[in-house]
Amino acid sequence: MRASEAAAALEWLVEMGADEIIGDAPVNRLLTPTPTAPEPAKAAAAPLATPGIVRPTAIVAQYSSGPAAQPAGANDAALMAGQCSTLAEIEQALRHFEACPLKKTATNLCFADGNAQADVMLIGEAPGRDEDIQGKPFVGRSGQLLDRMLKAIGLSRHGESPQDSVYISNVIFWRPPGNRTPTDQETLMCLPFVKRAIEIKKPRLLVCLGATPTQRLIGRSEGILKLRGRWFDFATESGSIPLLATLHPAYLLRQPAQKRLAWRDLISLKQRLKADAH
Numbered sequence: 001m002r003a004s005e006a007a008a009a010l011e012w013l014v015e016m017g018a019d020e021i022i023g024d025a026p027v028n029r030l031l032t033p034t035p036t037a038p039e040p041a042k043a044a045a046a047p048l049a050t051p052g053i054v055r056p057t058a059i060v061a062q063y064s065s066g067p068a069a070q071p072a073g074a075n076d077a078a079l080m081a082g083q084c085s086t087l088a089e090i091e092q093a094l095r096h097f098e099a100c101p102l103k104k105t106a107t108n109l110c111f112a113d114g115n116a117q118a119d120v121m122l123i124g125e126a127p128g129r130d131e132d133i134q135g136k137p138f139v140g141r142s143g144q145l146l147d148r149m150l151k152a153i154g155l156s157r158h159g160e161s162p163q164d165s166v167y168i169s170n171v172i173f174w175r176p177p178g179n180r181t182p183t184d185q186e187t188l189m190c191l192p193f194v195k196r197a198i199e200i201k202k203p204r205l206l207v208c209l210g211a212t213p214t215q216r217l218i219g220r221s222e223g224i225l226k227l228r229g230r231w232f233d234f235a236t237e238s239g240s241i242p243l244l245a246t247l248h249p250a251y252l253l254r255q256p257a258q259k260r261l262a263w264r265d266l267i268s269l270k271q272r273l274k275a276d277a278h
């Protein structure tokens with residue numbers, strides 16, 4: 001390849017959203033993987049035929065990538081998620097879930113951070129570059145702003161008790177290339193895992209950061225400026241959880257004047273936590 005061709009190829013990649021180098025050697029993703037013989041012993045060992053609860057490891061064997069992989073999609077996600085009974089099982093199931101196309105371009109799974117016993121669970125949109133590298137939600141600039149906002153009302157990822165801690169996740173678990181908005185298909189693949197994580201964690205209060213998680217979790221289509229500051233009910237099998245919609249910290253970094261609205265929402269959250277404590 002001539003230097004001018006290499007430069008043109010690089011320019012094209014940047015236009016397509018590639019903004020970092022994630023490996024020393026190039027990977028040709030257009031090559032079909034060489035088929036290898038399936039491992040019948042593994043499939044036979046999986047207790048899929050056992051009535052009752054099927055452990056995620058069995059489901060994982062059924063849906064993982066490889067020559068014997070099933071066509072997977074949102075229904076598969078719902079099936080896998082429904083069979084998890086701990087947050088660790090959800091994370092493990094996601095590590096083996098191959099149906100979400102975002103996984104192919106992401107560096108790391110980005111599942112959750114914070115205190116799993118926390119009263120408050122925050123849900124953001126999707127990991128960005130820093131989150132993709134570290135495999136943890138909200139560790140970049142918007143995460144730092146989020147930490148400062150939480151601190152202002154006495155909350156942190158790892159507070160001394162569940163009352164002053166938060167648990168943080170996203171509605172999308174892999175970084176969309178170039179931070180583009182996730183498609184409906186990608187979101188639908190992740191949503192059953194998010195909903196199951198909420199059901200398992202049973203936070204006292206949920207906070208959605210920005211339009212995407214709010215709209216997806218409460219099934220409304222209004223913009224975030226209409227929805228923010230309001231409490232909704234998120235229905236689970238074991239009862240409903242109050243859900244507060246607020247602005248995404250990345251939006252606040254772009255529109256600092258809107259921080260006053262976010263501050264009102266934080267006060268509302270603090271008041272609700274106080275009222276529920278009595």
Ligand code: URA
Nearest residue numbers: 124125126127137138
């Ligand atoms: N924005 C999000 O919505 N989630 C993250 O984890 C990081 C940035």
